[in-house]
Amino acid sequence: MAFTDNIDSSFAAVEKDLLTAEREAALASFKVLGVPSGRHEEWRYTNIKTKLPESLRLLDNGRQTTDDGKGKFNSFENIEGTKLVFVNGSYAPALSSASAQDGVVAGSLRELRGAYADVITKHFNKATDTANENFAALNTAFAQDGALIYVKRNVKATLPVFIIHVYDAAAADVFTQTRNLVIAESGAEVDIVEDFQNTEGEKFYNHVSEVFVGENAEVNYVTLQLDNKNTTSVNSIDARVAQDARYHITTLTMEGKLVRNNVNAYMDGKGALATLNGLYLGTENNHIDSHILVDHRVPHCDSNQVYKGVLDGESTGVFNGKIFVRKDAQKTNAFQSSKAILLSDEASVNSKPQLEIYADDVKCSHGAAIGQINKNELFYLLARGIDEATARGILTYAYGSSIIAALPMEALREHLYTRLKERLNITF
Numbered sequence: 001m002a003f004t005d006n007i008d009s010s011f012a013a014v015e016k017d018l019l020t021a022e023r024e025a026a027l028a029s030f031k032v033l034g035v036p037s038g039r040h041e042e043w044r045y046t047n048i049k050t051k052l053p054e055s056l057r058l059l060d061n062g063r064q065t066t067d068d069g070k071g072k073f074n075s076f077e078n079i080e081g082t083k084l085v086f087v088n089g090s091y092a093p094a095l096s097s098a099s100a101q102d103g104v105v106a107g108s109l110r111e112l113r114g115a116y117a118d119v120i121t122k123h124f125n126k127a128t129d130t131a132n133e134n135f136a137a138l139n140t141a142f143a144q145d146g147a148l149i150y151v152k153r154n155v156k157a158t159l160p161v162f163i164i165h166v167y168d169a170a171a172a173d174v175f176t177q178t179r180n181l182v183i184a185e186s187g188a189e190v191d192i193v194e195d196f197q198n199t200e201g202e203k204f205y206n207h208v209s210e211v212f213v214g215e216n217a218e219v220n221y222v223t224l225q226l227d228n229k230n231t232t233s234v235n236s237i238d239a240r241v242a243q244d245a246r247y248h249i250t251t252l253t254m255e256g257k258l259v260r261n262n263v264n265a266y267m268d269g270k271g272a273l274a275t276l277n278g279l280y281l282g283t284e285n286n287h288i289d290s291h292i293l294v295d296h297r298v299p300h301c302d303s304n305q306v307y308k309g310v311l312d313g314e315s316t317g318v319f320n321g322k323i324f325v326r327k328d329a330q331k332t333n334a335f336q337s338s339k340a341i342l343l344s345d346e347a348s349v350n351s352k353p354q355l356e357i358y359a360d361d362v363k364c365s366h367g368a369a370i371g372q373i374n375k376n377e378l379f380y381l382l383a384r385g386i387d388e389a390t391a392r393g394i395l396t397y398a399y400g401s402s403i404i405a406a407l408p409m410e411a412l413r414e415h416l417y418t419r420l421k422e423r424l425n426i427t428f
């Protein structure tokens with residue numbers, strides 16, 4: 001029996017709250033959409049239907065919010081900031097730490113839904129497309145907790161906000177559903193770092209983040225999957241970018257059994273800017289799928305996509321990047337670059353760059369390249385006495401670290417440089 005067979009009885013156990021109407025509509029959508037298979041165009045290269053066990057449950061009513069996992073996960077303790085920790089989908093206050101910042105609300109969406117009901121109802125489910133996105137609909141129906149980050153008008157957050165998701169043995173048979181709501185009002189600025197960590201065993205999660213970047217606001221959003229081994233996951237980040245706003249999203253995946261990252265940016269106001277960068281590393285039988293969409297809806301907006309992949313063993317990568325320019329979106333500048341390095345003969349990448357343009361006064365381009373380590377560069381290092389394994393590691397590190405170099409937080413950059421070196425087994 002598939003977990004969807006009992007979806008009505010599972011939904012009956014969802015807490016009734018101010019979002020119940022949205023949940024019911026999303027459930028109806030999911031019943032129509034179902035779990036996609038390889039026959040669905042958007043899932044052609046990622047047949048997730050065969051990877052979700054029938055024994056999965058959609059709810060974990062015994063919320064794990066104790067501090068039993070303290071010390072077993074990366075808390076980014078050397079980087080100052082607000083730390084929101086969620087254990088198996090539920091907020092864990094004992095593991096979290098808050099840094100007071102005037103005008104910045106950061107906490108559990110479930111716990112704050114009463115105090116910020118107006119803000120939540122105004123924005124919740126306004127960026128996602130539950131009518132067409134299978135897992136966004138499922139998440140909207142079942143997610144009961146996650147982070148609320150609300151930065152008020154003209155407030156510039158001085159410290160980053162970390163959202164740390166930890167999955168332990170208690171979530172072994174649960175398809176965990178979590179939801180973030182990020183709101184930066186006009187003139188606000190905030191840096192957000194989200195990390196997903198699996199401490200043991202095989203895990204399954206479906207996560208959605210809605211991001212609203214107000215007029216002349218700036219949001220830097222970094223989503224990390226560094227300790228994601230043996231995890232099957234769908235991570236969707238949907239952003240609405242207003243006039244003269246700046247939105248920067250970086251996705252860094254270092255491991256995962258099956259990872260699907262949906263990154264969508266909707267350019268809603270003139271003068272908006274979106275940069276979407278990503279680095280993914282696959283090994284063994286990892287499968288990492290990056291689906292990127294930038295929807296230019298109004299004139300005079302800029303976007304830039306840069307994604308890089310490194311694949312070893314029998315791993316596979318997918319890049320599907322789409323630039324959509326609507327009829328009225330004149331003076332659009334939109335660029336896309338997708339590159340991947342294959343370190344073994346068994347690794348592979350499916351790349352599908354797309355441009356769909358209905359305006360005539362635009363500058364749009366895309367480029368895709370898949371290859372191996374440059375032989376001339378490798379020979380240069382070998383000729384200077386560096387062994388081949390180290391030389392390959394140096395070249396791969398130089399290739400991938402450029403994505404990290406663009407991040408605005410120095411302490412985070414240093415942390416990620418170290419993790420990249422560890423992942424590539426290099427010691428320089």
